[in-house]
Structures are given as C-alpha cells and as structure tokens.
Amino acid sequence: MELPKKVVWITGASSGIGEALAYEFNKKGTHLILSSRRVEELLRVKEGCHNHEETVKVLPLDLSDADELPGKVEEAISLFGSVDMLINNGGISQRAYAADSSMETIRQLMEVNFFGTIALTKAVLPSMIEQKSGHIVVISSVMGKLGTRHRSAYAASKHALHGWFDCLRQEMYQNNIHVTLVCPGFVKTNITVNALTAQGQKYSKMEDAQKKAMSPEEFARKLLPKLAKGKEEIYIGGYEIMAVYVKRFFPGILNKILRRAKVT
Numbered sequence: 001m002e003l004p005k006k007v008v009w010i011t012g013a014s015s016g017i018g019e020a021l022a023y024e025f026n027k028k029g030t031h032l033i034l035s036s037r038r039v040e041e042l043l044r045v046k047e048g049c050h051n052h053e054e055t056v057k058v059l060p061l062d063l064s065d066a067d068e069l070p071g072k073v074e075e076a077i078s079l080f081g082s083v084d085m086l087i088n089n090g091g092i093s094q095r096a097y098a099a100d101s102s103m104e105t106i107r108q109l110m111e112v113n114f115f116g117t118i119a120l121t122k123a124v125l126p127s128m129i130e131q132k133s134g135h136i137v138v139i140s141s142v143m144g145k146l147g148t149r150h151r152s153a154y155a156a157s158k159h160a161l162h163g164w165f166d167c168l169r170q171e172m173y174q175n176n177i178h179v180t181l182v183c184p185g186f187v188k189t190n191i192t193v194n195a196l197t198a199q200g201q202k203y204s205k206m207e208d209a210q211k212k213a214m215s216p217e218e219f220a221r222k223l224l225p226k227l228a229k230g231k232e233e234i235y236i237g238g239y240e241i242m243a244v245y246v247k248r249f250f251p252g253i254l255n256k257i258l259r260r261a262k263v264t
C-alpha cells in the first residue's frame with residue numbers, strides 16, 4: 001500500500017499534530033485540504049507549504065456542528081475532484097474530575113471528538129465507495145486504550161472512536177477502504193492548553209509531560225511510513241506507550257500503577 005499522491009484532507013490542521021502532518025504530506029507533493037475553525041491559522045499553515053497556491057486549499061469547519069458537515073464534504077470533493085485520505089485529527093482534551101464535570105462539558109467533548117468525527121467520515125464514505133478506494137485515519141490517543149484521572153470524557157470519546165472505527169473497518173474491507181487508528185502518547189502541542197475544565201473553560205496550562213514530549217514534527221515523520229504500510233493501529237510516543245501493553249496483558253497491575261502515578 002502507498003500513501004495517496006492525490007488528495008489528503010486533514011482536520012485540526014491549524015496547529016499541533018495536524019499542522020505538522022500538513023507540512024510532512026506537502027513535502028511529498030500531496031494535494032491538501034486543511035480544516036478547523038480558525039481560518040487565519042489555516043491560512044498561515046497553507047502559507048508554510050511549498051507550491052501552496054496549486055496544492056493546498058483551506059476549508060473551515062466546526063466539528064461540533066454535525067449538520068453542516070455533509071455540505072463541507074461536498075465542498076471538499078469539489079476542490080480537487082476527490083478525497084483519497086481523510087485524517088480525523090481535530091479534537092479537544094479535558095482536565096477535570098469526572099464527578100465535577102458538567103454534562104454540557106462532557107457532551108461538548110463527545111460532540112467534537114466523537115460525533116463530529118463520525119459525521120464527517122459518514123459523509124465522505126459514499127465517494128470513497130464509488131471510487132473503490134480510500135483511507136480513513138483517526139488520531140485517537142493512548143487514552144483510547146486505557147483511562148487515567150482527569151480525562152474521563154476525553155478517554156470515553158477516544159474509546160468510542162475505537163469501537164466505531166473497528167466496526168467500520170470490517171464493513172469497508174470489500175470496498176478497498178482502509179481504516180487506521182493512531183494512538184499518540186505525549187506530543188508537544190497546545191492540547192492541554194486548549195483542554196476543557198469541569199465547566200468547559202480552557203485549562204490554559206501546558207503540562208510538564210507535554211513540555212518534555214516529542215515534537216509534532218517528529219510525530220508526523222514517524223507516522224507517514226506507518227500509514228503507507230496500511231497498519232490498522234499505530235502507537236507513537238515515549239515510555240507511556242508501554243501502558244497499552246501492560247493494560248492488555250496485566251490490567252490489574254496497570255490499575256495499581258495508575259492509582260499511585262502522578263497524573264496531571
């Protein structure tokens with residue numbers, strides 16, 4: 001399997017991992033569609049790409065507005081004639097205890113991370129089925145495989161993505177549409193700065209784990225070859241990735257470790 005030379009659509013392309021993925025795909029000469037809410041930031045990322053007038057388009061959207069997403073898909077397809085890979089990367093995190101978090105905040109996390117992502121994917125699928133090829137990529141998290149304090153709704157939204165996209169992979173096999181779930185560990189982005197507190201305010205702090213983590217550029221460099229191999233699930237990060245394997249084989253031990261671990 002090869003990375004599409006044609007059209008890759010990235011959500012959450014205005015910063016962090018999505019921005020770094022845009023530059024990495026741009027180096028390979030891919031046609032790109034960049035989406036998120038902040039148009040000025042998307043235009044800045046576009047400007048940072050080579051040959052951007054011809055190969056990069058900006059398509060603003062809000063993942064929390066599922067009703068507008070089918071229309072956005074029509075627009076996206078009209079930009080270059082097809083979408084060959086959709087990278088569902090846009091998302092928000094959480095820093096609050098489960099017991100304190102308002103239902104509104106929990107719903108907001110689910111709207112963006114889960115419902116927005118599947119609504120966009122559902123709207124893209126018919127065109128991929130018709131062209132008999134496509135690759136749907138989902139940027140989940142280690143939190144899609146386990147849970148720690150202060151991230152209950154975030155972890156729930158990422159776990160939900162694994163359930164939905166694991167089923168989709170089975171259903172789409174016959175249509176030559178691949179599904180890849182990517183689980184980053186810590187990556188140095190503004191994910192914790194933008195995370196929601198109990199009442200839905202911005203947390204506004206970069207955690208130490210993020211400050212010391214790998215850069216989004218390194219993450220993107222590591223991810224592309226793995227996507228090209230058509231892997232179904234990918235883990236990229238530091239020592240924290242070990243937790244996925246400890247959870248799989250010794251879940252009780254992981255629970256004991258996490259109870260005592262310093263988790264911010």
Ligand SMILES: NC(=O)c1ccc[n+]([C@@H]2O[C@H](COP(=O)([O-])OP(=O)(O)OC[C@H]3O[C@@H](n4cnc5c(N)ncnc54)[C@H](OP(=O)(O)O)[C@@H]3O)[C@@H](O)[C@H]2O)c1
Nearest residue numbers: 012014015016017036037038062063090091141187189191
């Ligand atoms: N950094 C990490 O350590 C880490 C670890 C595991 C998983 N992840 C995942 O990686 C993905 C990217 O996050 P990041 O680390 O790059 O953080 P980030 O810099 O905060 O990027 C988040 C992106 O999501 C977009 N976004 C947020 N809400 C949106 C909405 N309602 N509609 C459309 N776009 C929206 C933001 O753009 P706008 O504000 O312009 O809308 C931004 O481009 C997320 O799914 C996150 O869960 C990150």
